[in-house]
Amino acid sequence: xxxxxxxxxxxxxxxxxxxxxxxxxxxxxxxxxxxxxxxxxxxxxxxxxxxxxxxxxxxxxxxxxxxxxxxxxxxxxxxxxxxxxxxxxxxxxxxxxxxxxxxxxxxxxxxxxxxxxxxxxxxxxxxxxxxxxxxxxxxxxxxxxxxxxxxxxxxxxxxxxxxxxxxxxxxxxxxxxxxxxxxxxxxxxxxxxxxxxxxxxxxxxxxxxxxxxxxxxxxxxxxxxxxxxxxxxxxxxxxxxxxxxxxxxxxxxxxxxx
Amino acid sequence: xxxxxxxxxxxxxxxxxxxxxxxxxxxxxxxxxxxxxxxxxxxxxxxxxxxxxxxxxxxxxxxxxxxxxxxxxxxxxxxxxxxxxxxxxxxxxxxxxxxxxxxxxxxxxxxxxxxxxxxxxxxxxxxxxxxxxxxxxxxxxxxxxxxxxxxxxxxxxxxxxxxxxxxxxxxxxxxxxxxxxxxxxxxxxxxxxxxxxxxxxxxxxxxxxxxxxxxxxxxxxxxxxxxxxxxxxxxxxxxxxxxxxx
Numbered sequence: 001x002x003x004x005x006x007x008x009x010x011x012x013x014x015x016x017x018x019x020x021x022x023x024x025x026x027x028x029x030x031x032x033x034x035x036x037x038x039x040x041x042x043x044x045x046x047x048x049x050x051x052x053x054x055x056x057x058x059x060x061x062x063x064x065x066x067x068x069x070x071x072x073x074x075x076x077x078x079x080x081x082x083x084x085x086x087x088x089x090x091x092x093x094x095x096x097x098x099x100x101x102x103x104x105x106x107x108x109x110x111x112x113x114x115x116x117x118x119x120x121x122x123x124x125x126x127x128x129x130x131x132x133x134x135x136x137x138x139x140x141x142x143x144x145x146x147x148x149x150x151x152x153x154x155x156x157x158x159x160x161x162x163x164x165x166x167x168x169x170x171x172x173x174x175x176x177x178x179x180x181x182x183x184x185x186x187x188x189x190x191x192x193x194x195x196x197x198x199x200x201x202x203x204x205x206x207x208x209x210x211x212x213x214x215x216x217x218x219x220x221x222x223x224x225x226x227x228x229x230x231x232x233x234x235x236x237x238x239x240x241x242x243x244x245x246x247x248x249x250x251x252x253x254x255x256x257x258x
Numbered sequence: 259x260x261x262x263x264x265x266x267x268x269x270x271x272x273x274x275x276x277x278x279x280x281x282x283x284x285x286x287x288x289x290x291x292x293x294x295x296x297x298x299x300x301x302x303x304x305x306x307x308x309x310x311x312x313x314x315x316x317x318x319x320x321x322x323x324x325x326x327x328x329x330x331x332x333x334x335x336x337x338x339x340x341x342x343x344x345x346x347x348x349x350x351x352x353x354x355x356x357x358x359x360x361x362x363x364x365x366x367x368x369x370x371x372x373x374x375x376x377x378x379x380x381x382x383x384x385x386x387x388x389x390x391x392x393x394x395x396x397x398x399x400x401x402x403x404x405x406x407x408x409x410x411x412x413x414x415x416x417x418x419x420x421x422x423x424x425x426x427x428x429x430x431x432x433x434x435x436x437x438x439x440x441x442x443x444x445x446x447x448x449x450x451x452x453x454x455x456x457x458x459x460x461x462x463x464x465x466x467x468x469x470x471x472x473x474x475x476x477x478x479x480x481x482x483x484x485x486x487x488x489x490x491x492x493x494x495x496x497x498x499x500x501x502x503x504x
Contacts, residue, residue: 019288045341143336145336148330149336149349150353152328152330153349153350154354155353159353163353167341168338168340170340249339249340249382
């Protein structure tokens with residue numbers, strides 16, 4: 001265990017200890033601020049409610065992320081093939097990106113009957129732009145000389161795309177994917193908040209709202225902890241994927257020893 | 259036999275810069291020709307025009323017996339970082355639709371010709387600058403082209419590596435006798451390598467004079483220290499100075 005892991009863990013433990021100490025010493029009631037031990041206990045005792053909610057939120061997150069990858073990469077490829085398509089459509093992609101999701105979510109939820117589908121659309125809207133813009137950048141950052149080389153050997157657009165542009169764009173795409181992973185989760189949670197009760201099946205955000213109404217503050221914190229952990233897990237997972245794909249060749253994934 | 263004739267070629271770029279003006283040059287099949295000129299004189303542009311990567315604004319480039327297969331070596335190694343040396347070398351064969359097993363065999367052979375046997379599965383970043391340039395040369399030669407165009411390929415390398423690559427390049431040329439067009443701004447390099455030097459003026463570039471280098475091959479290190487070599491370098495240097503003043 002290096003200091004790299006030990007130091008942040010130590011800081012975390014000290015903070016949690018202080019928190020618990022303050023809550024006990026000042027006798028803060030749990031409906032105002034529960035201590036970390038109580039939150040951990042609630043996490044265990046309410047697991048049967050929280051776990052299914054986590055699964056629902058994660059399902060929406062991953063579906064949105066997959067849709068973001070498919071649409072983002074396809075659009076990026078289309079943009080790279082035609083300057084006119086890019087010029088015509090990119091501004092609208094930006095408009096979608098800069099409009100706050102909380103503002104459009106009620107509209108989408110009103111228009112789309114299926115609640116799950118509307119949540120998916122909201123999360124997708126937030127997640128897809130980083131993938132699109134990064135992949136476009138990557139597809140355009142191809143070495144000019146390599147492009148000349150492909151032309152020299154008579155490679156068509158398709159071959160150039162598959163053998164040159166896509167591999168060159170991979171590190172950029174993976175950078176976008178890591179941002180989008182976190183955003184998809186945020187999008188899913190925000191949309192759940194706006195949707196409120198999502199029928200029978202409800203995600204973590206709904207559990208937080210519900211706990212708030214019922215003044216079950218420890219459960220609220222427990223759900224919050226789960227959302228944070230899920231976000232960290234998604235980030236680590238995508239970082240691992242990025243590392244595995246790039247470790248042989250890309251500067252970002254190579255150990256610093258020389 | 260003339261392989262290619264550059265006839266009164268001019269090239270203007272979209273930004274209004276005239277890179278070449280009234281350039282004419284004949285290239286004989288099988289010869290080793292150097293194009294010598296100062297930086298920014300349009301040498302690279304001339305090479306790109308011959309390769310067909312750009313079109314002349316005026317003038318023509320004619321191929322009396324048809325345009326042959328050609329190889330191109332850029333100033334930088336220009337390798338695909340995401341794949342191995344052998345896959346980089348095999349790229350032209352892949353783009354030509356040749357089956358995997360054959361192209362791997364031919365790429366491995368090309369790598370061994372440039373002294374890189376055993377490095378087939380190394381990634382570009384694991385190779386030194388000189389080795390990367392060797393991979394780049396192997397890639398240009400893997401299709402066994404009639405014409406090899408080289409754009410200051412060793413300019414970024416250190417003196418020792420550059421000298422080794424110069425002799426190795428001459429070895430390769432003597433073995434297979436492709437036509438070599440070697441662009442450089444180094445008088446010493448052009449005299450050491452070539453049978454003939456075309457000297458270009460500063461921008462807008464054109465071929466001002468030609469100089470024959472009659473010394474016999476194989477040219478070794480001892481040629482590089484001979485009085486003959488020194489005299490030829492002086493001559494080429496004088497012509498380059500004239501071209502710069504013109």
